[in-house]
Amino acid sequence: GQQLNQSPQSMFIQEGEDVSMNCTSSSIFNTWLWYKQDPGEGPVLLIALYKAGELTSNGRLTAQFGITRKDSFLNISASIPSDVGIYFCAGHTYNFNKFYFGSGTKLNVKP
Amino acid sequence: GAVVSQHPSRVICKSGTSVKIECRSLDFQATTMFWYRQFPKQSLMLMATSNEGSKATYEQGVEKDKFLINHASLTLSTLTVTSAHPEDSSFYICSALEGSRNTEAFFGQGTRLTVV
Numbered sequence: 001g002q003q004l005n006q007s008p009q010s011m012f013i014q015e016g017e018d019v020s021m022n023c024t025s026s027s028i029f030n031t032w033l034w035y036k037q038d039p040g041e042g043p044v045l046l047i048a049l050y051k052a053g054e055l056t057s058n059g060r061l062t063a064q065f066g067i068t069r070k071d072s073f074l075n076i077s078a079s080i081p082s083d084v085g086i087y088f089c090a091g092h093t094y095n096f097n098k099f100y101f102g103s104g105t106k107l108n109v110k111p
Numbered sequence: 112g113a114v115v116s117q118h119p120s121r122v123i124c125k126s127g128t129s130v131k132i133e134c135r136s137l138d139f140q141a142t143t144m145f146w147y148r149q150f151p152k153q154s155l156m157l158m159a160t161s162n163e164g165s166k167a168t169y170e171q172g173v174e175k176d177k178f179l180i181n182h183a184s185l186t187l188s189t190l191t192v193t194s195a196h197p198e199d200s201s202f203y204i205c206s207a208l209e210g211s212r213n214t215e216a217f218f219g220q221g222t223r224l225t226v227v
Contacts, residue, residue, distance in 0.1 A: 030214065040202075045217060045218075048214070088155070097160070098145075099157070099206075103154045104154055
């Protein structure tokens, strides 16, 4: 299957700091999505990206669909304690109608 | 966003018994649903793709007779873990496709299965 490399694996930051995480793939995706998962819960969709180069914001979150269609990043500005959780990127292809997930970035925010 | 409800959220069963997990799309119709398994501190592992009115497509290494999937309506897919064993204990999550482009997947809350 397709591999998504997500980094960093974990982050420890101070409240108020900005955060950036990214995903790269060896293959092209038609859609990139970013999810947040809290312990014991299902992932919640944060942002969906559909076009190469697209930059989309959702509150303090900003994500971009890479020009090559093989990568995406997620930025969180002015982090707050409730941002704590695991963030997953996911790529979707029309060919196989599947979602491939990154390994996740665990975010810890110190008040 | 669209709402997907998964039930039960937790279940404990004895070895050898079967457990059914339901995944419902509450405010939209989903022709395609996915079932994942997630081990602690790991990413989601796709088990199968469930299509309404047809047989599910299983990923390599996933036993279709062990994990029975039924997608009988546009709002409900079920996963039945048959003859469960302790190694089947895991977090199972479903997702459903929604959106005009049908490429946004919304997840249920997950089901924590413990087989004793």
